[in-house]
Every structure is written in structure tokens, then in C-alpha cells.
Amino acid sequence: MNKLLLKMVSPLMPMLQRTGVDTYQLHHILRVKLLMDDRRPNNTFAHTRKAAANGKTTNPWAVSLFTVTMGLFIGAFLVMFDAPFIGHTIYFSIFMVLISLTLITDFTTVLFDVREQFIILPRPVNDRTLAVARIMHISLYVFRLAFLQGLAGMVIVGYTDGILAVPVFLVQLVMATFLSILFVNIVYLLLMQSVSPQRFKDIISYFQIGLSVFIFAAYQILPRVINASALAKIELLSQWWAYLLPPVWIAALNEVLMHPGRSNIFTSLMAIIGITLPIAGLWLVAKVLAPGFNKRLAVVSTSDANTDAKPLIDKxxxxxxxxxxxxxxxxxxxxxxxxxxxxxxxxxxxxxxxxxxxxxxxxxxxxxxxxxxxxxxxxxxxxxxxxxxxxxxxxxxxxxxxxxxxxxxxxxxxxxxxxxxxxxxxxxxxxxxxxxxxxxxxxxxxxxxxxxxxxxxxxxxxxxxxxxxxxxxxxxxxxxxxxxxxxxxxxxxxxxxxxxxxxxxxxxxxxxxxxxxxxxxxxxxxxxxxxxxxxxxxxxxxxxxxxxxxxxxxxxxxxxxxxxxxxx
Amino acid sequence: MSNTPLIQIRNLSKSYGSKLVLKNLSLDIYPGQVIGYIGPNGAGKSTTVKILTGLIPEFEGEVLVNGISMQSNPQEIKKLIGYVPENAELYEVLTPMEYLDFIGKLYNMEDEQLHSRASRLLTAFGLGNNKDDRMDTFSKGMRQKVLLISGIIHNPQIIILDEPLSGLDANAVIMIKELIMRLSQEGKTIFYCSHVMDVVEKVSDRILLINKGEIIADGTFESLKQNHADTLERVFAKLTGRDESDNETDAIINAFN
Incomplete structure (x- = not known):
């Protein structure tokens, strides 16, 4: 699977080379990082999957299968309701929560890999190559996750709404992922601004705990909720607060393009927000949030040197x-x-x-x-x-x-x-x-x-x-x-x-x-x-x-x- | 020895906030020298090493390696240097071969040369049978050997070793000591940081003692002995201001009463 991913990014290489990236090194850094991801014990599913407990590493295919199954499971929401919006809104809500939590919990270890400083930095690798390697590694990780999780949904939508709905659904997935990235970035930044590095790692582990409970609850309770007749009849858009929920905007995309008959001016407006806001958000992340983020990150990963955070009160x-x-x-x-x-x-x-x-x-x-x-x-x-x-x-x-x-x-x-x-x-x-x-x-x-x-x-x-x-x-x-x-x-x-x-x-x-x-x-x-x-x-x-x-x-x-x- | 220094450090200063860690350090290091770099904890030793290896890009003063300035072209300098860090960080989910392959490729080495060299070095270090096992099962000494190999895999001109003997058994220590001599005969410059005085005493032909960000002694072991004391340990203690050692041990003994 990693080879496939590396092939997928290879068209970008000539362009990157022109900006001063050593693509040979980039390729090998990415290859090793993906390899290590596969061998890293997987935190997220440590409880849901017993296998993780007795083997040091998890089979990457098993993890992928689990993600796909989870996607199938939440994909059921897409066909559950006749009323407009509800299915897609619930689907994308859960989709975004899962992506965000997985990102926060599973990827933190990768972000805080201090070893990189001692292993890669002393070698003749320039800063740009390293930065690009980092961004591409994260992107590959995120989009592999999003793709696997959205796979089942894509098939379902193609079946119910016709083949044309599939590309629309892909766009919806990408937008939902962008929004999740924005959300995760904001969470990270807020945490890093307000707490010490040590506390930060503790808080991240609480997110991990939250994710476990969430997945568990999703498995146990959701099937019961679906049968609750009350939910099926909800007229989502009659509630004013529904207009404020990001998943609703993303769901609106499908409404406008696939069911133009039942959409109106508000739906179209929301669909436009659903496209523009995630892109604007990603731009915000890249231009405004990420630079500060990297600076704070450097502090966190070399935290042993910076223990100036009010030791008196702590004591x-x-x-x-x-x-x-x-x-x-x-x-x-x-x-x-x-x-x-x-x-x-x-x-x-x-x-x-x-x-x-x-x-x-x-x-x-x-x-x-x-x-x-x-x-x-x-x-x-x-x-x-x-x-x-x-x-x-x-x-x-x-x-x-x-x-x-x-x-x-x-x-x-x-x-x-x-x-x-x-x-x-x-x-x-x-x-x-x-x-x-x-x-x-x-x-x-x-x-x-x-x-x-x-x-x-x-x-x-x-x-x-x-x-x-x-x-x-x-x-x-x-x-x-x-x-x-x-x-x-x-x-x-x-x-x-x-x-x-x-x-x-x-x-x-x-x-x-x-x-x-x-x-x-x-x-x-x-x-x-x-x-x-x-x-x-x-x-x-x-x-x-x-x-x-x-x-x-x-x-x-x-x-x-x-x-x-x-x-x- | 040639007359043009390989490493030139001029007025090097580095501060963290208001704390000055290195104070106007100036140094010339010539090809083929084995430098023993010693000093108490917090003296500025590892800061010097991190600047030399390009890990700390911001500093005042000038660092030239082979005539190349560290500020303007760190990547060219990094190609000349092999670094074995103190804290034994490596990706232990990889096998030694995979790890060395990765490191070698970061130096843009050719596949063929890299692989034959990696497996020959691993065999020479006694890890021939373990070269395809993941390193998370390795002992500290085995990891240290892989780390050493990863520092010399690209046949660098300058080798910077930070406490390279930690975790190694007596035979491996003898081997590394001999290796340092041989590498120096081959014309390599070696920068050796350690707290183990008797090893430094034996391997280095020039000793630098740093204390509070300044070099306070520089010379061969013989010359340091003449001026100060008979073993390097004593020289160290005397120069770093710890001659009344009785007081400390007195305090410890008295704590029981």
C-alpha cells in the first residue's frame, strides 16, 4: 500500500524539485516514515481490537479493514432516512468526529518525534526538504484515512443517488477532511498556547480515552438510536441552529447537486459555504496557523530545555x-x-x-x-x-x-x-x-x-x-x-x-x-x-x-x- | 599534519535567553587530529557539538569547515561530518540494514556501494547475524554499534563522537579505541567528547577542556600534565575548581549522623 501512496505523489516531484527540494531524499524519508507508521503499535484501536494488545505491531491491512468497516457502519446512515439532509448530516458529523479524534490521538506521537532532530538533522538534508516531507507525510496519512473511511459511503451513495453522486461525494469527503484538519489545528494551538508541554501530552491522552469511549458508544448505542422513530421524523432545517452546523453545509452539497428539486436558496447558500469555508480554513491553516504551530511544536519537542513555565506555583x-x-x-x-x-x-x-x-x-x-x-x-x-x-x-x-x-x-x-x-x-x-x-x-x-x-x-x-x-x-x-x-x-x-x-x-x-x-x-x-x-x-x-x-x-x-x- | 586548519571557530558565542553558554570561543582544528573534548556538565560541550553538526543554526561568530561557512552552506558541511550523538536515538522499529539504507540515502549514496558497505560494517562490528532483525530487541551495546556505523557509513572527513562507548563491553571498547587511532592515521579528524577521562587520555592527541563556556586548557596530555597534575582526572578537577573534595564527602558522611 505504501508503494502505491509513494507512486501517487511522484507526479508532484518535478515541481517540488524546482522549489529546491531534494526529491531523492524526500522519497526515502517518506518511505521510511510510512514503513514506521505500519510498524508502530496502533493506539486508537488498542481496546477495540484485542490483537493490538498481544502483538507489538498491528497488521496495517487489519487496521485498514477496521477503518473501512467503521466507514460502512456509519455509511448506513446515508440510506436510513428519507427526509432530506438528515442522513448526510449525521454521516458527516460522525465522519468528522472520527477523523479529528484519530488525528489528535494517533498522530500526536508522529508530530512529537524528537528523534528526527538527531537522526535526520545532522545529515545533509535541507530545511525545505524536511518541511515538505513532514507535510506530505501528514497529508498522506490523513487522506488515506479519509479515503478508507469514506469508501463504503461512496459506494452507497453511488447506489442510491446514481453514479454522478460519487464525484460529489468525493468533494464532500475532502471538504469534511479539510474542516477536521482546521478543527484539529485550532485545538492543538489552543492547547499549546495555554498549557505546558507535559500537560499537553497528558491532555492528548485524554482525547485518546475519549475516542475509545466514542467508538465503543457508537457500536453499542447507535444501532438502537436508529430505530427510535422520533429521530426519523425530525425536520432538520426547521431548527435555526441547524444552519450553524458544518456537517449540514457539507450535506447541502449533495442536496443541491443530486436533488435540485427539493433545494432552495438557503440550501444553495449553505452548499457554497460548504465549499468555500473548508478551503478558506485550509488556507488559514497553511498561512496563519501552521507557522506559529511549528514554532510551538519545536518548543514542545525540546521541552527538557524549557522548563521556565512558572515552577513556583506548580510546586x-x-x-x-x-x-x-x-x-x-x-x-x-x-x-x-x-x-x-x-x-x-x-x-x-x-x-x-x-x-x-x-x-x-x-x-x-x-x-x-x-x-x-x-x-x-x-x-x-x-x-x-x-x-x-x-x-x-x-x-x-x-x-x-x-x-x-x-x-x-x-x-x-x-x-x-x-x-x-x-x-x-x-x-x-x-x-x-x-x-x-x-x-x-x-x-x-x-x-x-x-x-x-x-x-x-x-x-x-x-x-x-x-x-x-x-x-x-x-x-x-x-x-x-x-x-x-x-x-x-x-x-x-x-x-x-x-x-x-x-x-x-x-x-x-x-x-x-x-x-x-x-x-x-x-x-x-x-x-x-x-x-x-x-x-x-x-x-x-x-x-x-x-x-x-x-x-x-x-x-x-x-x-x-x-x-x-x-x-x- | 597540514597547516591549513580543517575546522576554524572564531569568536563563537551562543546564549539561551540571558544565559551565555559559549563565550567567544576560538579554535583551530587540523586534519588528522584526535581532539578530546572534556568539561563538566553544563559547560557548553554539547552546545559546541550541536553547532558543529548543524543542529543549532543560530549562533554568533564564525564557524568554517574546510573553508565553508556554517551559516551560508550548512548542507555542504554536513556531508563532511559523521555524528554519533550521545542519546542513542534511532528508529528502533527498523532493522539495521533498513536504518543504514535510510541514512546512506540521505547522504545520496549509491545503492550498491551503500549496501555492500553497510553489511560489511555490520559484520565487522559483530552484528552480521542480526542485520535483518528489528532493533527494538537489541541491547544497548548493539544499538550503540549501529549508531556508530551510521556515523561513518558515508566515509566522512570529520567524525564527531559524543560518549560513544556507553553500553559497549570491554572488547568493543578496545576495538573502538583502536578504530579511532586507525581512522586518524587515515587522515580523519576526530572530535571525541566524553566524561571517561582515562579513555580521553589514551585516544586523543590534543585535549580541550571547556568550563563555563570558555576553553581553559588546550594541549597534549603531556603538556597538561606538566602544568597541573599527573592524571587527566586530576587536571580536570583542579582546573574546574574542585580541589577541596574533602568537604563534599565530609558532608555526605555527616548526613548519617
């Missing part, structure tokens, strides 16, 4: 947070070794980007699942909401949050940078279980309890204060579930094992059993509430807590024999 702020963790650690984990395990887990979990990218999407998946449940019911949207309010689904909501806990526990022992964990093995620690229990307590107090607290508050607001005992019991049950998981499955010290290790078959069965068990407990809880045995729920809180303490006691006593050590 004060950090000290404050530090104290809270310390105090909490001293209350919850008194034993010095346990205390160390607690604090190291807390800090690393909150700071290791790779861990956050893997685990944080789970926080988003739970509400998505919940919405999915609700949408699965019968009746109109309003009826369903009433149904939910009179039912007991908050119990399911809290029990589902054990999903977060299991996601954290599955990843807490693993890190790409596992080597610093040698300290655990080099120091005279008699009971590594103490570190594990500190770790578990940190996981609970950093992630699970705050999350349950938020869900609990929401439940109390929606269902009334009577549900407090249910929330507490469910939370405790989740904590017991977690420590069960930890006892049987988490045999590694925090962030001490390389990511590549596969889970053995026996573990999967244990994991299924434990999950089944928590499901059964949740169902039991649900039955209790349904039969209005509220006192029973309150009473059960006590044994649940005792069980937790008991298991914690055993967990703390884990010896070195039961710990899986990594060889260094």
Missing part, C-alpha cells in the same frame, strides 16, 4: 496534593511497607499515561452500557425513562461499576516500563502481600470509591434517599469482588511486569467464575429489593464488610512464593 500545588495522599495513606495503610505500596500505586497510576489510556475508558463504558440497557426496553423514550425511575436498575449500575475495578486490576501489574520494579526484589521485604494490599487499597480509594460515590449520588438524586443502603451494600460487594479477583489473579507487584505476557487459560476461567459470582450476588441483591426487604439489605452490610476485612487479612499475608516475579 505549591504539588505540595498540597502530596499532603492529601500522605494523610490518606497514613490513615488507610499504617504499616510502612503497605504505606509505600499504597503511595507508589496511587502516584504511578495517576501519572503513567499508558496505564490511563488502557484503564480510563472503562469509566466511560459503564454509563454507555447503562444507556444501552435503557434503550433496549420497549416503548417511547419518555416511557422508558419512567420505567427506569420506578425500577431498581441503579443496583445494576453500581454492580456494573465493578467493571472499572476489574479493568484497573487487570492492568495494575503491567507496564511497558516495568524495569524500575527491580527495587521490590532488591529490598528486604518479608511480606510482599503488604505491598499488594497497599496497592489494592490505593486502587479502591483512587478509582472505585470515588466512582461509586458519583454513581451513588446520581442514584440518590434520581431514585431518592432510600437507596443509600443499597448503594453501600453494592459498593462493598464490589470491593469483595475486587479482592477476590486480586487474590486469585493479581499476582504481580504494581507495574512490575512487561505488557506482553499473556493470561493463561486457567485464569480466564477463574475470572469468568468470579464475574458470574458477582452477577449472582447482584441478582440476589436485586431480588431482595424487589421483595422490599430493605432491612435485610442494611443488615447484610455488616457481614459484607467483615468478609472484606477477612480477605484483606489473607491478601496481606501473601508470600514471595505466590508472587509472579519478572526476571531482570
Amino acid at each position: 505549591a500545588e504539588k505540595k498540597g496534593r502530596f499532603d492529601i495522599v500522605d494523610k490518606l495513606a497514613n490513615i488507610i495503610a499504617r504499616d510502612p511497607v503497605e504505606n509505600a505500596g499504597f503511595k507508589i500505586t496511587w502516584k504511578l497510576a495517576a501519572r503513567i499515561r499508558e496505564f490511563k489510556i488502557k484503564v480510563y475508558p472503562a469509566f466511560g463504558y459503564v454509563p454507555v452500557y447503562f444507556v444501552f440497557f435503557i434503550l433496549n426496553r420497549q416503548g417511547s423514550l419518555n416511557n422508558r425513562m419512567e420505567d427506569v425511575q420506578s425500577g431498581y436498575s441503579y443496583i445494576a449500575l453500581i454492580y456494573m461499576s465493578t467493571f472499572v475495578l476489574s479493568a484497573v486490576l487487570q492492568h495494575i501489574s503491567y507496564s511497558e516500563k516495568f524495569k524500575p520494579a527491580w527495587v521490590y526484589y532488591a529490598l528486604p521485604i518479608d511480606k510482599p502481600g503488604k505491598i499488594l494490599s497497599g496497592m489494592y487499597k490505593a486502587v479502591i480509594s483512587l478509582y472505585y470509591l470515588p466512582y461509586c460515590a458519583v454513581l451513588g449520588i446520581i442514584s440518590i438524586v434520581v431514585w431518592g434517599p432510600d437507596v443509600i443502603n443499597d448503594v453501600i451494600l453494592a459498593t462493598l460487594a464490589g470491593m469483595n469482588y475486587g479482592i477476590f479477583m486480586a487474590l486469585f489473579m493479581v499476582k504481580g507487584l504494581p507495574f512490575s511486569k512487561p505488557v506482553l505476557v499473556k493470561q493463561s487459560g486457567g485464569r480466564v476461567i477463574i475470572s469468568l467464575l468470579i464475574t458470574f459470582f458477582i452477577g449472582a450476588v447482584g441478582f440476589g441483591h436485586y431480588m431482595l429489593v424487589k421483595m422490599k426487604w430493605n432491612t435485610a439489605v442494611s443488615i447484610l452490610i455488616v457481614p459484607a464488610f467483615l468478609l472484606y476485612l477477612l480477605m484483606m487479612y489473607y491478601y496481606k499475608r501473601q508470600s514471595w512464593e505466590s508472587i509472579e516475579q519478572e526476571e531482570f
Whole structure:
């Protein structure tokens, strides 16, 4: 595929040569960069596609196939609605969101490749060649992505609106891509203006997390929404704000050219905006935004030299947070070794980007699942909401949050940078279980309890204060579930094992059993509430807590024999 | 040795904001010399190297290499220089052959010559069996070897080595030391930056000591010894103002009490 791409740009070469670009070097820089893109582990689909997790590299064809499938999926919107505009508007909205998010998340690593400075710059490559190589690399990446994602849509449009609609659709795709590039540029610039390089990379990883949740939600919820009869009847253009949405302008192109019968002066005007604005936007990017962008980028990539960003305030702020963790650690984990395990887990979990990218999407998946449940019911949207309010689904909501806990526990022992964990093995620690229990307590107090607290508050607001005992019991049950998981499955010290290790078959069965068990407990809880045995729920809180303490006691006593050590 | 200097540095100054990193540096380096460039952390060593390799295009003063000015024609100078950077950056998803192919092509080398030279060099460095494995599985020493090869693949006139021995085992260190001598006999000019004093002492025929942006000693190891102390380590300590070393260790020992 790369050879094809390189062939595609070759007609440009003579022109570039005249402007002072060394086309021989350009060709080879592009070739190597595309090759490396293929071999780079793909961030975006790391969760949706399991394959990415156990192999270091992803097959480029598999990624392409995934993109095409995604395109097919959203392409369904094009034929879903009879009313004008809706289909195209929804299609291009999702198209643009996907392109923008993929650009931000997947391409940031490429933009911030510091190595280029040491590898290419000392060689006799002039600035223009390097700049052109960079721009062409990005363009090739973007348009390959846009093309693959739009492929299915193109076929669909050709089928429904006739062959002439295909070139129009191509123009629409290009315009949508231009607008996405403009959007991404503005986001980057705003971020770079306002935050330090380090924070910038953190924020980018949150975009990555957002993308994962978005894709997940798209798969789970969209098929349900499509059936919602209310949406199909929306007269989009009767809403004034619809005129302000960029996807509507792009959709207008198809309206004007393919269905001239039902278009009017407004539609034509919007179609004109849909063509001119993206081009003007791209011009803005090239002339105004990009130069400043490159300057800021240089600062970000050589950030180690520029740490002049108000260190005083940072220190004060950090000290404050530090104290809270310390105090909490001293209350919850008194034993010095346990205390160390607690604090190291807390800090690393909150700071290791790779861990956050893997685990944080789970926080988003739970509400998505919940919405999915609700949408699965019968009746109109309003009826369903009433149904939910009179039912007991908050119990399911809290029990589902054990999903977060299991996601954290599955990843807490693993890190790409596992080597610093040698300290655990080099120091005279008699009971590594103490570190594990500190770790578990940190996981609970950093992630699970705050999350349950938020869900609990929401439940109390929606269902009334009577549900407090249910929330507490469910939370405790989740904590017991977690420590069960930890006892049987988490045999590694925090962030001490390389990511590549596969889970053995026996573990999967244990994991299924434990999950089944928590499901059964949740169902039991649900039955209790349904039969209005509220006192029973309150009473059960006590044994649940005792069980937790008991298991914690055993967990703390884990010896070195039961710990899986990594060889260094 | 020829009388026209290969590298001429005149009144070179560089500042970051208000901080002056290099202060009016002037230097002549002749073909075939092996320069040992030493100095404490933050003295301006790597800034000098980055200016010489064209990584920092903005500076005051004049840098001429082979009569070509760095400001006006950096690309011509880069062709003459091979650079082995300190921080061991390379594209580790590539194989050594792919990487060297890429680097060689940036020097506009011919395919045939490039490939035979790359595989001969890899074999000579003991990486013959690994030349088609991806470098992400390589040890630090193996990567360092690939980095060294990528610095000499185009047979440059000037070789700038920044801490080139890091991660290499004793045999490889001996090999590199011999290689430096041989390359110098071939007429190559070598600019060797390191913190390892006894290696610098052995390989270089001229030592430059930089401190706080100024060259404070320049000469053969013999001449430096006569004026100051018996080992390069001592010379270094004395000239960079660290003669009362007892104070520091006292403070460390006292911290336990």
C-alpha cells in the first residue's frame, strides 16, 4: 500500500524539485516514515481490537479493514432516512468526529518525534526538504484515512443517488477532511498556547480515552438510536441552529447537486459555504496557523530545555496534593511497607499515561452500557425513562461499576516500563502481600470509591434517599469482588511486569467464575429489593464488610512464593 | 599534519535567553587530529557539538569547515561530518540494514556501494547475524554499534563522537579505541567528547577542556600534565575548581549522623 501512496505523489516531484527540494531524499524519508507508521503499535484501536494488545505491531491491512468497516457502519446512515439532509448530516458529523479524534490521538506521537532532530538533522538534508516531507507525510496519512473511511459511503451513495453522486461525494469527503484538519489545528494551538508541554501530552491522552469511549458508544448505542422513530421524523432545517452546523453545509452539497428539486436558496447558500469555508480554513491553516504551530511544536519537542513555565506555583500545588495522599495513606495503610505500596500505586497510576489510556475508558463504558440497557426496553423514550425511575436498575449500575475495578486490576501489574520494579526484589521485604494490599487499597480509594460515590449520588438524586443502603451494600460487594479477583489473579507487584505476557487459560476461567459470582450476588441483591426487604439489605452490610476485612487479612499475608516475579 | 586548519571557530558565542553558554570561543582544528573534548556538565560541550553538526543554526561568530561557512552552506558541511550523538536515538522499529539504507540515502549514496558497505560494517562490528532483525530487541551495546556505523557509513572527513562507548563491553571498547587511532592515521579528524577521562587520555592527541563556556586548557596530555597534575582526572578537577573534595564527602558522611 505504501508503494502505491509513494507512486501517487511522484507526479508532484518535478515541481517540488524546482522549489529546491531534494526529491531523492524526500522519497526515502517518506518511505521510511510510512514503513514506521505500519510498524508502530496502533493506539486508537488498542481496546477495540484485542490483537493490538498481544502483538507489538498491528497488521496495517487489519487496521485498514477496521477503518473501512467503521466507514460502512456509519455509511448506513446515508440510506436510513428519507427526509432530506438528515442522513448526510449525521454521516458527516460522525465522519468528522472520527477523523479529528484519530488525528489528535494517533498522530500526536508522529508530530512529537524528537528523534528526527538527531537522526535526520545532522545529515545533509535541507530545511525545505524536511518541511515538505513532514507535510506530505501528514497529508498522506490523513487522506488515506479519509479515503478508507469514506469508501463504503461512496459506494452507497453511488447506489442510491446514481453514479454522478460519487464525484460529489468525493468533494464532500475532502471538504469534511479539510474542516477536521482546521478543527484539529485550532485545538492543538489552543492547547499549546495555554498549557505546558507535559500537560499537553497528558491532555492528548485524554482525547485518546475519549475516542475509545466514542467508538465503543457508537457500536453499542447507535444501532438502537436508529430505530427510535422520533429521530426519523425530525425536520432538520426547521431548527435555526441547524444552519450553524458544518456537517449540514457539507450535506447541502449533495442536496443541491443530486436533488435540485427539493433545494432552495438557503440550501444553495449553505452548499457554497460548504465549499468555500473548508478551503478558506485550509488556507488559514497553511498561512496563519501552521507557522506559529511549528514554532510551538519545536518548543514542545525540546521541552527538557524549557522548563521556565512558572515552577513556583506548580510546586505549591504539588505540595498540597502530596499532603492529601500522605494523610490518606497514613490513615488507610499504617504499616510502612503497605504505606509505600499504597503511595507508589496511587502516584504511578495517576501519572503513567499508558496505564490511563488502557484503564480510563472503562469509566466511560459503564454509563454507555447503562444507556444501552435503557434503550433496549420497549416503548417511547419518555416511557422508558419512567420505567427506569420506578425500577431498581441503579443496583445494576453500581454492580456494573465493578467493571472499572476489574479493568484497573487487570492492568495494575503491567507496564511497558516495568524495569524500575527491580527495587521490590532488591529490598528486604518479608511480606510482599503488604505491598499488594497497599496497592489494592490505593486502587479502591483512587478509582472505585470515588466512582461509586458519583454513581451513588446520581442514584440518590434520581431514585431518592432510600437507596443509600443499597448503594453501600453494592459498593462493598464490589470491593469483595475486587479482592477476590486480586487474590486469585493479581499476582504481580504494581507495574512490575512487561505488557506482553499473556493470561493463561486457567485464569480466564477463574475470572469468568468470579464475574458470574458477582452477577449472582447482584441478582440476589436485586431480588431482595424487589421483595422490599430493605432491612435485610442494611443488615447484610455488616457481614459484607467483615468478609472484606477477612480477605484483606489473607491478601496481606501473601508470600514471595505466590508472587509472579519478572526476571531482570 | 597540514597547516591549513580543517575546522576554524572564531569568536563563537551562543546564549539561551540571558544565559551565555559559549563565550567567544576560538579554535583551530587540523586534519588528522584526535581532539578530546572534556568539561563538566553544563559547560557548553554539547552546545559546541550541536553547532558543529548543524543542529543549532543560530549562533554568533564564525564557524568554517574546510573553508565553508556554517551559516551560508550548512548542507555542504554536513556531508563532511559523521555524528554519533550521545542519546542513542534511532528508529528502533527498523532493522539495521533498513536504518543504514535510510541514512546512506540521505547522504545520496549509491545503492550498491551503500549496501555492500553497510553489511560489511555490520559484520565487522559483530552484528552480521542480526542485520535483518528489528532493533527494538537489541541491547544497548548493539544499538550503540549501529549508531556508530551510521556515523561513518558515508566515509566522512570529520567524525564527531559524543560518549560513544556507553553500553559497549570491554572488547568493543578496545576495538573502538583502536578504530579511532586507525581512522586518524587515515587522515580523519576526530572530535571525541566524553566524561571517561582515562579513555580521553589514551585516544586523543590534543585535549580541550571547556568550563563555563570558555576553553581553559588546550594541549597534549603531556603538556597538561606538566602544568597541573599527573592524571587527566586530576587536571580536570583542579582546573574546574574542585580541589577541596574533602568537604563534599565530609558532608555526605555527616548526613548519617
